[in-house]
Amino acid sequence: MEKAALPVPPGSIIGIVGGGQLGRMAAMAAARLGYRCHIFTPDTDSPAAHVAMTKTVASYDDMHALRAFAAQIDVATFEFENIPIESLRLVAEQIPVRPSWKILKVAQDRVREKTFFNTIGLKTAPWRRVFDKASLAQAVAEVGRPAILKTARFGYDGKGQILIDDSTPLEDAWHCIDSEVGVVEAFVDFTRELSVIVARGVDGAWTAFDPAENHHTNSVLQMSQVPARIHSRMAVSAVEAGRHAAEVLDVVGILAVEMFVTREGNLLMNEMAPRPHNSGHWTLDACVTDQFEQFIRAVCGLPLGSPARYCDAEMLNLLGEEDVARWQNILNNPFARLHLYGKNDARPGRKMGHVTHLKPRTDIDQC
Ligand SMILES: Nc1ncnc2c1ncn2[C@@H]1O[C@H](COP(=O)(O)OP(=O)(O)O)[C@@H](O)[C@H]1O
Ligand SMILES: [Mg+2]
Structure with missing residues (x-):
């Protein structure tokens, strides 16, 4: 828990990293409470920037732009999951970033995420980390078919996932996900x-x-x-x-x-x-x-x-x-x-x- 953190009062500027619809609806809620939002996004035309006070258009790893962004805001957050952790760490050197980049680091990666759930006693479907064809074969043998192979990172809306049923050749599945690390998990009925x-x-x-x-x-x-x-x-x-x-x-x-x-x-x-x-x-x-x-x-x-x-x-x-x-x-x-x-x-x-x-x-x- 942050110690004795003072409220960021209405009238302050909230920096939101990410310019999608989640940032847009967050900025609208912020405006209702009297805040102003500064959106950091690589897109020149982003839904969040339409309803915000100002924006920085730069790539998520533009350290110079991130430092300038941090200097202009009172608190920062993010609405997009695939922001480089280093970028948020940099912003956090200047102002509070909530939630912490440490949490994003867990949520960005299915291996860390599932390990986290299991470590704190929350059940998941049986799963294994896979990193090559041999570990994939071993994992599927252990969790059984049907199973789902998912990339560890950058997946959303089912992208980077493939169902492994009785007839799926594992070689093809591994090539399909095009990732260095993945997870295989049992298909849940x-x-x-x-x-x-x-x-x-x-x-x-x-x-x-x-x-x-x-x-x-x-x-x-x-x-x-x-x-x-x-x-x-x-x-x-x-x-x-x-x-x-x-x-x-x-x-x-x-x-x-x-x-x-x-x-x-x-x-x-x-x-x-x-x-x-x-x-x-x-x-x-x-x-x-x-x-x-x-x-x-x-x-x-x-x-x-x-x-x-x-x-x-x-x-x-x-x-x-x-x-x-x-x-x-x-x-x-x-x-x-x-x-x-x-x-x-x-x-x-x-x-x-x-x-x-x-x-x-x-x-x-x-x-
Ligand atoms: N192990 C599973 N068993 C059955 N269905 C699954 C399983 N994993 C994912 N799905 C289906 O696919 C959807 C998307 O998968 P999810 O792991 O949430 O990835 P993302 O939302 O990041 O693309 C889930 O909401 C669920 O409907
Ligand atoms: Mg999901």
Whole structure:
């Protein structure tokens, strides 16, 4: 825990490394609280910069630009996972970076991440580190088929992953992932996929949103719904797992943990992200304090708000040109809340926005 950290007061400048939609929604929450944001991004036209006070356009390893950025802001955070650790360390020499680069270092790498979960007593699917064809063969023999081979780094939305079923030649699989290090993990025959989003303040206080039930299509998040269709005991265990991970890591900010519920009713951790998460976008419309505001509050050392949920919600990602073309239809439904990220280039499958459908709360008696 940081000692006697003073709040970064409204009016200060928050530096956000990364210029995507997460930075955009964080900057909007920051603006509501009277902060100004400075976005550091390599992109000349980034969703976050559209709604921020200013931006630096430079590559993530431009040490000169990073030093100048740090000199102009009061506190820094990040919204993108694949930032070189060295860059954040450099910024941290000048001003507080929350959460710490040490947490990003764990979350960036599936080997470190899974080792971390297991070390603190949280279960994962059986997994092995692989680094060549021989270790891959050994790993698959040990965890069994079907299994999934994933690159240790830089994977997202299912990229850098390959399913190894009974007929997959291992030689081909290894060539496919094009990485020096990977993990092989047992394929989980899950009944539900969940995520828990924990916010944790400078003082160690924490809150968590209700677990979301997530549905992926081709490994890309398609829909998140709350409440998740799980027993309340399972919801408590899921939140407890997220809280435990956030405490051990000493997160100041947001930690999102993705998990599987097995047929036997066990929870297995999948991965984590020390930043706001796509599966928490529903909180913008359904909660007293949304994940972006909690993020800003935590990063600035302010008290956290209530994560209480007013209503049930279903968040659908809008991917590519086709989904975004439905914007008028979406607006015709008065209980749908449309969020567009202002991206120019609607490449197929690109996250262009999301819509949250709000419904009366069904589990009110459990409050
Ligand atoms: N071991 C597994 N068993 C079954 N499904 C998996 C497994 N690992 C990943 N998946 C599916 O693929 C999705 C993406 O994988 P994930 O590990 O979260 O990588 P990323 O989101 O970084 O691309 C998961 O949300 C899940 O639907
Ligand atoms: Mg994932």
